[in-house]
Amino acid sequence: MAKVIQWKHGSSEDSAVFTGALKEITIDDDLHTIRLHDGETPGGALLARVAEVPTKLSQLVDDLSVWRSDELTKLSQLTNDKGFWATGALTKVSQLQNDSGFLTGHCTYCTHCTYCQQCSNCHNCTTINCTTINCTTVNCTTIQCSVYSYCTKCDCNCTDDSCFVSGKLETSKGLIDVHNILIGDEIIDWLGKPVKVVGVSHGHLGSRRAIQMKGRGKNRVTDDHPMVMFRTKRRSYKLCACINSKFDPNKIILADNGVRGRYSEEHDYCGWFIPSIAMPADTPTVCPIAEREAIVKFGNGYVLVPGRLS
Numbered sequence: 381m382a383k384v385i386q387w388k389h390g391s392s393e394d395s396a397v398f399t400g401a402l403k404e405i406t407i408d409d410d411l412h413t414i415r416l417h418d419g420e421t422p423g424g425a426l427l428a429r430v431a432e433v434p435t436k437l438s439q440l441v442d443d444l445s446v447w448r449s450d451e452l453t454k455l456s457q458l459t460n461d462k463g464f465w466a467t468g469a470l471t472k473v474s475q476l477q478n479d480s481g482f483l484t485g486h487c488t489y490c491t492h493c494t495y496c497q498q499c500s501n502c503h504n505c506t507t508i509n510c511t512t513i514n515c516t517t518v519n520c521t522t523i524q525c526s527v528y529s530y531c532t533k534c535d536c537n538c539t540d541d542s543c544f545v546s547g548k549l550e551t552s553k554g555l556i557d558v559h560n561i562l563i564g565d566e567i568i569d570w571l572g573k574p575v576k577v578v579g580v581s582h583g584h585l586g587s588r589r590a591i592q593m594k595g596r597g598k599n600r601v602t603d604d605h606p607m608v609m610f611r612t613k614r615r616s617y618k619l620c621a622c623i624n625s626k627f628d629p630n631k632i633i634l635a636d637n638g639v640r641g642r643y644s645e646e647h648d649y650c651g652w653f654i655p656s657i658a659m660p661a662d663t664p665t666v667c668p669i670a671e672r673e674a675i676v677k678f679g680n681g682y683v684l685v686p687g688r689l690s
Contacts, residue, residue, distance in 0.1 A: 396423040542583040542633075542665035545590045547599030549668075549676060561668045563637065569674040570608075570682055578688050579635025579669035589656035590663075591622065599679030602665060603656045604628065606643060608675050608682035617675070619647050619684070622654040633667055633686050641669035641686035 389407035390398065400406055400417025406424065408415055417424035434440055447457075465475075548555040552566040552574050561567070566574035585602060593599040601607075603625035610617045621627040629649060633641045673687035 398423065400424055542581045542667040543602040543605035544666050544668075544678075545585065545598075545600035545602060545659070545663060547593070547597060547678060549678065558668075559664065559666050561666070565668075567668065567670060567674060567676055567685060569676055575670045575672060575674045575685070577668045578671050579637050579639030579641060581633050581635045581641075581667045581669065583665050583667075584661060585659055585663040585665055586661050588625070590659050591654055591656050593679030593681045593683075595680030597679065599681075600657070601678070601683055603654070604631075606647075606649060606684045607654075608684065609650070610682065617682075619649050620652045620654075621649045622652065622656065625656070632689070633669060635669050639669055640689045642689055643684055643686050644673050 387405055387407050388398075388400070389395075389409050392408055392410040395406060395408045395415055398406065398417075399420065399422050400415070402417070402419035404417045404419075404424075406415045406417065407413075408426070411426070413429055414427045415424040416427060437446075452458075470476075544558040546558065548557055549561060550568040551561070552568065556565065561577060561580060563577055563580060565577045567577060569575050589603045590600045591603050591605070591607075593601065603622045604627045606627065606629070607620050608617050609620050621629070627649070629643060629647065630645075631642065635641065668685055670685050670687055674685045675682050676685050
């Protein structure tokens with residue numbers, strides 16, 4: 381016959397004044413629960429039954445001031461301890477790590493190279509299926525670009541189309557960094573009239589040099605970019621080009637969206653020797669193409685912005 385163990389027990393009134401030995405267990409007959417004693421505390425510790433254990437947050441005392449679902453409605457209510465980007469702060473691809481090794485640059489012209497649309501010196505190269513490139517003066521049986529390391533097929537003296545290095549242009553929205561000019565923006569010409577941007581070309585400085593415009597800030601263009609010299613009280617002007625550069629007045633500028641631009645063929649240019657600055661070949665450059673050619677203020681000087689070819 382199995383042995384039956386009975387613990388000390390009593391009413392709630394008796395149990396509340398009983399001081400049991402350390403780790404002794406007694407039974408409260410009225411509450412039908414266990415009391416655990418420590419040898420000192422009368423009544424010991426009354427253990428809760430399963431039905432008495434809280435199952436809802438509302439049954440607990442909120443001593444930590446936790447959020448209710450209707451109170452926590454915005455990310456700004458939380459501390460950004462992981463440094464997540466807000467949409468207003470993440471505005472450029474350059475802010476992200478290029479962990480997939482995407483190539484920069486642009487190329488659509490030849491069958492040998494898929495990342496090179498920055499040349500203007502090559503054209504009609506039927507021997508390599510480059511019917512849209514501008515190689516009338518070079519026998520391009522093979523092509524290699526001197527600017528980009530990933531173009532390995534040409535002996536041409538290739539250069540980028542983009543000619544603004546750094547600085548800000550006046551737009552209908554105010555001064556905007558040249559590298560942030562977008563299609564649809566309106567740049568303000570020298571007469572105060574808005575001119576819509578219809579294309580933007582991006583590239584790198586390559587073998588060219590930079591010219592620092594007068595005025596505060598690093599307002600710089602490439603040494604092959606035409607500038608404007610005004611005469612008395614801006615009643616007339618003449619166009620100038622740096623004679624110590626590879627300025628080509630007939631150069632076609634190709635935008636990333638395929639829009640082609642150039643400077644007016646009606647211009648005469650005056651050659652000036654202009655001091656230039658050496659900068660790294662991979663310095664980013666940019667050139668907006670406007671719906672029409674425009675003279676715009678840049679720093680304390682004036683430069684040309686190419687117009688779209690009809």
